[in-house]
Amino acid sequence: EERNYRLLDDPEIARLISVTKLEEDPEFTQAYPRVQGSEVIVTLRDGKVLRKKMSDLIPATPDEIRARFRSAAGAAAKGIEQKVDNLDQLEDVGSIF
Secondary structure (H helix, E strand, O other): OHHHHHOOOOHHHHHHHHOOOOOOOHHHHHHOOOOOOEEEEEEOOOOOEEEEEEOOOOOOOHHHHHHHHHHHHHHHHHHHHHHHHOHHHOOOHHHHO
């Protein structure tokens, strides 16, 4: 959800960030850009380890991108989307903002 990116001052989010480690995986790096893999490993307080690995993430389709934009932009979405669709005809692209 787009709104999750706005919670950076949330104490629980800050705590999670403090215990998060981002590491490069040589296999993923070697395969890029042909495929774009990812893996998430979570170690729970009790020591149990949860893993999810995806060898190749499938990019969002144009329809999925627009749906996410519409959800995030709310009532302003339609007007912004129309301007972007007709960008080559705008005299002032600043009107989008």
